[in-house]
Amino acid sequence: MTRNEAEHKEETAVTRLAGVRRKIAAAAGEAGRDPSSVTLIAVSKTFDAQAILPVLDAGQRVFGENRVQEAQGKWPDLKTRFPDVELHLIGPLQTNKVKDALALFDVMHTLDREKLARVLVNERDKGASLPRLFVQVNTGEEDQKAGLRPAEVDDFIASCRGEWQLEIDGLMCIPPVEEEPALHFALLEKIARRNGLAKLSMGMSGDYETAIACGATHVRVGSAIFGSRDRL
Numbered sequence: 001m002t003r004n005e006a007e008h009k010e011e012t013a014v015t016r017l018a019g020v021r022r023k024i025a026a027a028a029g030e031a032g033r034d035p036s037s038v039t040l041i042a043v044s045k046t047f048d049a050q051a052i053l054p055v056l057d058a059g060q061r062v063f064g065e066n067r068v069q070e071a072q073g074k075w076p077d078l079k080t081r082f083p084d085v086e087l088h089l090i091g092p093l094q095t096n097k098v099k100d101a102l103a104l105f106d107v108m109h110t111l112d113r114e115k116l117a118r119v120l121v122n123e124r125d126k127g128a129s130l131p132r133l134f135v136q137v138n139t140g141e142e143d144q145k146a147g148l149r150p151a152e153v154d155d156f157i158a159s160c161r162g163e164w165q166l167e168i169d170g171l172m173c174i175p176p177v178e179e180e181p182a183l184h185f186a187l188l189e190k191i192a193r194r195n196g197l198a199k200l201s202m203g204m205s206g207d208y209e210t211a212i213a214c215g216a217t218h219v220r221v222g223s224a225i226f227g228s229r230d231r232l
């Protein structure tokens, strides 16, 4: 990449970030909500530190990554330079990566099974402090997707609060690509409400305004800020 191209790219990510922020504010206003009730998570997966730095310089502090190993490659350095960064894990977590994840992430959106809950409890009991937790719900009941089925969520939350003493902040979902996202957002909101959970992580580049209309408190926006990626 030439210097000129780099500068052009820099401007693009920052310009896009401003545009996304404006749209978030407008969507919140339209829904009669305070824009500050919506946290923008800038999803920087597949992008390197060079691409992330301008977005940090523009004041964005909340970022999302979906792979522990990839995040380990870029965020320790960036966190040293920007200590107030808040890092969110938005991808599935294998139990053998839990320790690494705890060292790096402030919030985890993908608590999706008992085994993972038990490993977190075990680490906490050994003295680790846990990230804030969202339970992932597979609202479309897709076989290839992570997350609890809607019918399993109430019991799982009860076990978190009872047996495991795990505090849960909210719920997260990724709607099926072919379906109307608002239906899935509404389902997630309903499950959260009946469980007394205040936070909803839902909405990506294509549907974050819809998600805000449905009550999202955390939107996870990648390509609308950083540009298109080769992989999901």
Ligand SMILES: *Cc1c(COP(=O)(O)O)cnc(C)c1O
Pocket (backbone or CB within 6 Å): 043, 045, 066, 090, 091, 174, 203, 204, 205, 206, 220, 221, 222, 223, 224, 232
């Ligand atoms: C990649 C990813 C996003 C962001 O996707 P975009 O369409 O690029 O905004 C959001 N949530 C999760 C779980 C992701 O893996």
